[in-house]
Amino acid sequence: MSTCAVCDQPTKNKCSNCNQSFYCCAGHQKQHWKTHKINCRPFKVEYSDQLGRYLVATRSIKPFEIILKEAPLICTPSQVTNPVCLGCLNGIEPSDYVECDKCGWPLCGDECKGKADHQAECQFTVKRGSKVSVKEFTNPHPLYQCMGTVRCLLLAKSDPEKWKMLLKLESLEKQRRGSMQWKADLESIGKFIPRFFKTTEFNEDLIMKTIGILQINGHEVPVTDPPHVAVFSNASFLEHSCIPNLAKSFSKEGNLILWAPKAIKKNTHLSICYSDAVWGTAERQQHLMHTKLFKCVCERCLDITECGTNYDAFKCTTSNCDGVILPSSLKEWNSAWSCSTCGAQADISFIKSILEKAGKDLQAMDKTVENCIKYIQHYEKWLTRRHYFICQAKIQLVQLIGTDPKELMVVPEDQLNKKLEYVKELLELYENLAPCEVRMLGTFCFELHSAIAEHTRRVALQTTLSPKNMLEESLLYVEKCIDYLQRECDLFVEGHILKQAKINRDALRMVLVM
Numbered sequence: 001m002s003t004c005a006v007c008d009q010p011t012k013n014k015c016s017n018c019n020q021s022f023y024c025c026a027g028h029q030k031q032h033w034k035t036h037k038i039n040c041r042p043f044k045v046e047y048s049d050q051l052g053r054y055l056v057a058t059r060s061i062k063p064f065e066i067i068l069k070e071a072p073l074i075c076t077p078s079q080v081t082n083p084v085c086l087g088c089l090n091g092i093e094p095s096d097y098v099e100c101d102k103c104g105w106p107l108c109g110d111e112c113k114g115k116a117d118h119q120a121e122c123q124f125t126v127k128r129g130s131k132v133s134v135k136e137f138t139n140p141h142p143l144y145q146c147m148g149t150v151r152c153l154l155l156a157k158s159d160p161e162k163w164k165m166l167l168k169l170e171s172l173e174k175q176r177r178g179s180m181q182w183k184a185d186l187e188s189i190g191k192f193i194p195r196f197f198k199t200t201e202f203n204e205d206l207i208m209k210t211i212g213i214l215q216i217n218g219h220e221v222p223v224t225d226p227p228h229v230a231v232f233s234n235a236s237f238l239e240h241s242c243i244p245n246l247a248k249s250f251s252k253e254g255n256l257i258l259w260a261p262k263a264i265k266k267n268t269h270l271s272i273c274y275s276d277a278v279w280g281t282a283e284r285q286q287h288l289m290h291t292k293l294f295k296c297v298c299e300r301c302l303d304i305t306e307c308g309t310n311y312d313a314f315k316c317t318t319s320n321c322d323g324v325i326l327p328s329s330l331k332e333w334n335s336a337w338s339c340s341t342c343g344a345q346a347d348i349s350f351i352k353s354i355l356e357k358a359g360k361d362l363q364a365m366d367k368t369v370e371n372c373i374k375y376i377q378h379y380e381k382w383l384t385r386r387h388y389f390i391c392q393a394k395i396q397l398v399q400l401i402g403t404d405p406k407e408l409m410v411v412p413e414d415q416l417n418k419k420l421e422y423v424k425e426l427l428e429l430y431e432n433l434a435p436c437e438v439r440m441l442g443t444f445c446f447e448l449h450s451a452i453a454e455h456t457r458r459v460a461l462q463t464t465l466s467p468k469n470m471l472e473e474s475l476l477y478v479e480k481c482i483d484y485l486q487r488e489c490d491l492f493v494e495g496h497i498l499k500q501a502k503i504n505r506d507a508l509r510m511v512l513v514m
């Protein structure tokens, strides 16, 4: 039997939030709270040879519950970035910036000169004997490549507690060593720091390990422009899944909020998506291998049909066959693709050439309603209607048709119908395939609610039909939008959508009551 955290008496009573700390009575639980509250979370860290450390739910988690709010251990500029202010991490405006009087690093204004985050690297730069000179602001600047690593290394003296926590994180140094990226990092950071800062304070091995920690655990934080990189202590233990169960939001201050869009059962692994859930399997796998050095074997990656959606599939061109063409097995992404219905084999070089062209065309395309429609019509000759390239064009399209309520009121009928059809399709698809992409799902719900409301307005103008059912449907989606976007702050477009959604919800409720 477990024992009370205060007096060691055997007891079965445990803290109902984390299920991990035991108490013989309410008094001892209250007494222990000050110590316990730091660790009172509904998950624990476990270990496996395949995953390393990972997090497991210690109790069932309710929909929309926050499981962790965490401030960063460290915030740094991205490894590849145009010059940013080392005080606030926002981009430097070439016509409006100041130089730090002591070290010369460009800062966005006097207010940032005194910011605590800049102090350690300021002193470190001063020690090199001459000021830094940054004069080119419109391209990625090589000097900034090392600044994330420098910031981490300087924690050893400026904040030893945080440095200790950082060093506990995975660097995958052994796996990284010798790779192309590792060799490039060795030149541009590992050898550069001692030379540029004229220091012997950090040896090459420690520098390379620190680079690994940043690359394996860094999160892109979009609260600055451009986004910066932050490392979080507890959240670093979260494993990846291409169908994760946790959504990631950020507060204005850049704190991480991890929450569950759907219920999670006790003992389930907790996961986030390290990659882009909108990409197809081959792209996600390649990205994960390149950046985080592992092969994903989540249920989405192991299923060639991507949970029955045929997200990577080509259409079968055999006459009268409505089957889809996919790799014959997971090992055959780059070799044998065939039709699941008639068995026809596809030429892999043809598949690759269409995918390459579809990807390039999508990227280069001027994003207008007409171009998106043309793109979809053209590539639907070969790709299924839920292929990831077709879906990416549909995502663009639904956001371009009637971007605000006034525009939506004058959108031609066929475009409004297209918007309604595609948003419904996309919402259904991604609720299945990417259930934690809350910003995208919330935006779809908003688009759908406004398209339904506009359709209702047009129906009411033309007929005597009561639009009550349609208004109820519009209300349902705006409420769903609020659920998905509830943690978004108004630094982001989605935070503004959330505000508008609340106004629209209240108006719709009022209309429905009348």
Ligand SMILES: C[S@@+](CC[C@H](N)C(=O)[O-])C[C@H]1O[C@@H](n2cnc3c(N)ncnc32)[C@H](O)[C@@H]1O
Pocket: 050, 051, 052, 053, 054, 169, 170, 172, 216, 217, 236, 237, 238, 239, 240, 241, 292, 293, 294, 295, 296, 297
């Ligand atoms: C941010 S760390 C996660 C915590 C790490 N497991 C640890 O022990 O510190 C990311 C690394 O964990 C491992 N990892 C995370 N998710 C994984 C998964 N789904 N399959 C295999 N390895 C995974 C990979 O080595 C990856 O580079």
